[in-house]
Amino acid sequence: MISLVVAAVLLLIHALVCLMLWTLMKLGLLPVRGHMLAVIVLVPLWGPLLVALLSVRSAVFGEGLKESALESLRFNDDLHRSMSVPSGEDDAGVVPLEEALIVNDPAYRRRLMLSMLTEEPDAYLAQLQAAKLNDDVEVAHYAATAVAQISKESDLKLQQLERAFKTDPSSHNLDAYCDFLGAYLDSGLAEGRVAQIQRQQYARLLARRCEREDGPALRIRYATALADADEIDKAEDVASQLVIDAPDEQDVWMLCLRLAVIRRDGQAVQRVIDAIEKQHVYLSADNREKLAFWRDGEEAR
Structure with a gap:
């Protein structure tokens, strides 16, 4: 009988505590979200105690923790923004692919070769052709x-394109x-x-294109193919x-120089210069270098 009375009293106290906490939540004096009400009601003693502890923690440390978290985010953002992209100077220790095939040890050369073969061999055609003469x-x-x-x-692929052209020109x-x-x-x-034979065919194809198109770039390709x-x-x-149609085009004059x-006509070279x-x-930087090479050669001669 006594135990029932004690239990009833405790439940009454628990109900009063729950009512008080709910009232404080409604008045906005208790910074606890609504879903915590279930914890308060269903967990006697420990539920209200837990809610009270969370409220005290939020009141004492909440803003500080928020500011600390925001400051950490700002720091990380500034850190990422301050990270610079590596410049060309940082590549000073990078070894060119051609040198790597020659200088480095055999095991490294073989790994490099296998990586080229598994990635895209067409993109490394020039290096592969040079590697054919490697001592390894x-x-x-x-x-x-x-x-x-x-x-x-x-x-x-070339045969397929040739057949397609012959079938439908x-x-x-x-x-x-x-x-x-x-x-x-050009690939060699x-x-x-x-x-x-292929160069002669290429010149003939360009001649046919020049009959349809009449631009300096195409005619320069045609003259280069003829040479x-x-x-x-x-x-x-x-x-x-x-020279008559496009006297200001640098590629025209570089073609004449070539x-x-x-x-092997030194006088013609000097006339072009x-x-x-x-x-x-x-002239572009590359063409200026070529012109300087032949000018210096003629002056030395």
């Missing part, structure tokens, strides 16, 4: 195998065939007699007309 037999074998595979795929097929053949020749995959195919006279005829060098300087033709 395994590296040279990997490189030769990769170059052979690239050459095989390029030959197949449209502008689209002509441009696709011509552009791929030009890139194929074609060698010997095959390369010479590569050892048709110097035709190349000079195209270059002479380009043709004079191929002719004088014409460029007289007409104040704008």
